[in-house]
Amino acid sequence: MDCIFCKIIAGEIPTEILYQDKEIIAFRDIKPLAPVHLLIVPRKHIPSLDQMEESDAALVGRMVVIANKLAKDEGVDQKGYRLAINCGAEGGQLVPHLHMHLLGGRKLSDRLS
Numbered sequence: 486m487d488c489i490f491c492k493i494i495a496g497e498i499p500t501e502i503l504y505q506d507k508e509i510i511a512f513r514d515i516k517p518l519a520p521v522h523l524l525i526v527p528r529k530h531i532p533s534l535d536q537m538e539e540s541d542a543a544l545v546g547r548m549v550v551i552a553n554k555l556a557k558d559e560g561v562d563q564k565g566y567r568l569a570i571n572c573g574a575e576g577g578q579l580v581p582h583l584h585m586h587l588l589g590g591r592k593l594s595d596r597l598s
């Protein structure tokens with residue numbers, strides 16, 4: 486499959502994996518927008534948030550649980566951080582494989598634009 490995140494999941498692109506279990510992996514964003522910028526990614530190829538099914542609800546919920554754990558590991562839990570999922574072209578999604586951004590380590594903009 487021609488999907489960059491599927492290739493990372495398959496081990497075809499060497500990437501430092503910060504967390505992994507049978508459903509989810511996490512690694513650093515290649516173009517960090519903040520001192521801490523991680524991506525939490527389901528192994529299942531869901532192209533975007535709007536294509537998740539109701540049966541994926543627990544999986545997406547676990548992505549949040551793992552992001553919170555990683556925020557602690559990265560030492561940004563006390564000062565605060567942001568979780569974001571971009572969906573579709575106008576939502577700013579570039580990689581067509583569902584993923585959640587964890588941003589922290591600096592004061593983030595009050596605006597979401």
Ligand code: DGP
Pocket residue numbers: 489498500512513514515516524570571577578579580581
């Ligand atoms: P989004 O715009 O929400 O689709 O974010 C995609 C992010 O993925 C973007 O911030 C850059 C990151 N990214 C793209 N290719 C790679 C890669 O090969 N390795 C890593 N670690 N991150 C990547």
